[in-house]
Amino acid sequence: MDLMNTVLPYLLSGISVGGQYALIAIGYTMVYGILRLINFAHGDVFMVAGLIMVYLSASMPLYLAVPLMIALTVLLGFLIERAAYKPLRTAPRMSVMISAIGVSYLLQNLALYITGGLNKNYPTIPWISDPITVFGSPTKRVTLITPFLTVALVIVLVWLINHTRVGMAMRAVSRDFETAQLMGIRINNVISVTFVIGSFLAAVGSMLYFSNYPGVVPTSGGMPGLKAFVAAVFGGIGSIPGAVVGAFIIGICENIIKGLDIILQAVGVLKEPLELATFSDAFTFALLIIVLVFKPTGLFGEKTTDKV
Amino acid sequence: MITTRKKTNLISLLLVAAMLALVIVLDQVIQPTDSMSMLLKVLQKGSIYALAAVSMNLLNGFTGLFSLGHAGFMLIGAYTYAILTIPSEVRDVVYQYYDAAIRLSFPETLGNAMGPVGTLLGVVLAIVAAGLAATLVAWLIGLPVLRLKSDYLAIATLGFAEVVRAVFQWGKLGPVTNGSNPLKSFVRINSFQLKLGGTTISLTTFVPVLLATVCIALIVLLVNSTYGRSFKAIRDDEVAAEAMGINLARHKIMSFCISSFFAGVSGAGMAMVLGIAQASNFKSAMTYEILLMVVLGGIGSISGSCIGAMLFIAASEWWLRGLDSGNFLGINAPGIFRNGFRLVVFSVIIMIVVLFFRKGIMGDRELPDLFKKRARKEAAGK
């Protein structure tokens, strides 16, 4: 029981941040599924969504700022695809990836220029930022909302993909790009829709994430973006449920590792602290390498021979 | 045909020698407080980045293995070099919170035994050790990771670099790596001076330029050898290369290790130039920057990478600085030209190159090719 009280706060933080990673990871996994492109700029779109919210909320009420922020983020995702990826559709995959890195560099530098490199305080969104207590652990309400909202959004998304025309088109394109094109599917529209959905989820994720950790800097998107990508690979790239499960696992593991010294000492395994918290970020990447080497298709990935 | 090739080689050699001589002259003429001293800084940093870019190009451009782990190998090189050259009297000051475990300093030990030549030899040995340490790690990680293809390899190596960074920052390794704190007071480029009679000749800029030149020359030799041709064959078509009897696994790991060796050396060079080695500087952003240098210069062109790196460093550290401080090309607009504008302009230029000039400045040609082509055209014209 005592151990439970020790571990519970880490679990709560982990589930919360895991849900936020999940929303970003879906954007990665969908884009990869269709374009076979690691969209390095996706994490930065997430950061820009945070900044847009900071500036909008300064000049208008929240009920206007939130929808407008989501709309602008979606527009940004759409424009990035049209400007930076579409011209390179026939180019080698490496060129597109380099373009993605270039966009990421550009977005970060733009954010640096606009904010002057200073931390921007994220606005407090009433109700979801309120403090609550879960089994004796005080936290914010957003911690509790995140997993439920994530799962709800994923269910809607899966329904969309399985039961609508555009969803069918997406599945067709991700299965075979060229054949789908030959069958008369408008590839560019499908890709745009993918980016729109990914950016929408990133915008929602950014709202939840920055409500929890209310500071936005130009590099805010980097780490969450990379981790979300790892989550997508871990779950099996191209698989939406996989990305969500992967994200929750990574979020929880990362927070447990931050507290591992304390937990192990409480259990009595460790006498001296080992400073294991240093590895909270590195663990994610070690996991990535292990998954790629031993099970490249991830937890739920489809078996294809030419993927890796 | 053979004679023209020999001629080109000779001309290249002479040009390189002239460049090195010019650098020595610049070193003496320009004082640190001169406004032109930025040129020296750019040459120092630029040459090290050029080496890093060329070593990345060897892997990405010539072998077709898209790796993003460069910062990790440079980190290993920088730390190995720094740890092996910190003089014993300042070691306890540098390791202020730890009890230093490695107390060996190559330049000092050899310098005591053999005089100034020994000191120099010690530095060279430490640089080679930096490369070898990076190679060893590359070999270990390369065995499993090189089976992956294109973007999976990229993301795995990127992750690997992050793991390396965390390991070097681990407090429990403090006696070796000084934890997350910087290593300093080791032999840096300013330590190199030649005393001839009464005059002192400063070699501050010459040393990094020479280091980069020698290493890049070695890479050029490698690329032009049979191994280099095998690498290119793998890049162009793996299946065909294998059918031709090229051992894929062996050549891939060889390319990966050699590239990492020079990445380690460039890490050591970076430590020498900055005078400080700290894990937090070797982030993935550094890998991205080097990649952008390669792209700017042209993937698959060694001289392109050098030009790309020099342009990148000169633009970001020197020419475009005015964009950040309110005054650029005589235009005074502090409202627009404020902090960060330089980087925005810079990233826009890079995006233009990436999207519209996909081949970069040089494509996959080298500098001598340009002259050859012109000569051929002229001949045809006649």
Place this chain on the structure above:
Amino acid sequence: MKKLLSLALASAMVLSLAACGGGNPGGSAAGNPTGSGSAAGDKVVKIGVFEPQSGDNGSGGKQEILGMQYANQKTPTVEIGGETYTVELVYADNQSSNDKAPSAAQTLVAGGVSIVLGSYGSGVSIAASDTFGDAGVPAIGVTCTNPQVTAGNSHYFRICFLDPFQGTVLANFAKDKFSATKAYCLAKQGDDYSVGLCNYFMEAFGKDNCVYETFPEGTSDYSSYVTNAKNSGAQVFFAPVSTEAAALIIDQAATQSLGMPMLAGDTWDSNVITAAAKGKDVDVNVTTFYQEGGNPEFDAGIKEWINADATNLTNNNGNDEVAAVTVMGYDAYYVALEALKAAGSTKPADVMAVLGGVEFDGVSGHIAFDDVNGDAIRDVAYVKHCNTETGSWEFVAQQGV
């Protein structure tokens, strides 16, 4: 075609080289009240401002610059060797990053400055120290408290107290005021300031009674560190980190009802912290160089100056509360002027020769350098507590070792 365009690109870059390289490599100062627009023929002496204006310590650096700008506006000229010189502040942003610091320092050196002021944050000062040393340009550390900044060199001086002193003061304060027997210490990986200060705090407090943890750069999720502090059974939470991280930590501590006092060093003495703590259930205490109200005349003057200009107000985070680092920046400027006067020359070497002997009665107290490392002789720190209702600092005690 492509070759043509790339040639055009390259030539554009070369052109800009001609314009910048030949003209004004240091760049003129944005928002500098005196500016470089002084009449032709006027003699100008340049003082380098080596401060972070972006990155982790950007807001602190900007506040420190405010003090220098205010001082520069009050005293824009200086008598050197019988002639009147106009003082020009030349700025370089070190981006709070150790690898960017040397080239930022080089732009100052190449810009022909006689003396350098800065920086906020110890790591960047240590990283740039060699650049100043090689060029023979003296530097005055304003609020870099790590001993390594001045140790073992003759060109770096400083006007603030040192971490071994500050750490001891804080440890004593934790023991006396809060009767703490166990402390939780949190530092940022690779950050000389927080790692150093935590280390000296632990030495004074007793290493066995401390739980020490570090977080990686770019962390924004501090919930698990707050949980660790609660689980460790500590009675004080010591986190002398940058203000950016501090704001997030305070928010997280309030969310999870940390339930123990928070202690920190001089970086937390900023209105970023009071803004973050306002209306929250946290107990924040800091040690610092100056307490607002210590010199009412100065306070009134600088408040008026800050309020008069929108840019200054933004740089001071939107209100006119005077941060200690601003006061230190102000004093550093006058110490530099004293050194220039004493040297009777604008040559960096001459200034360096006399700097060690300069004394000055500043707003933050009497400033003199010791003979060993060129550190300020200071034996007092001010302890402040954050009033979370009004969101302002309250004076607690003046404390020595």
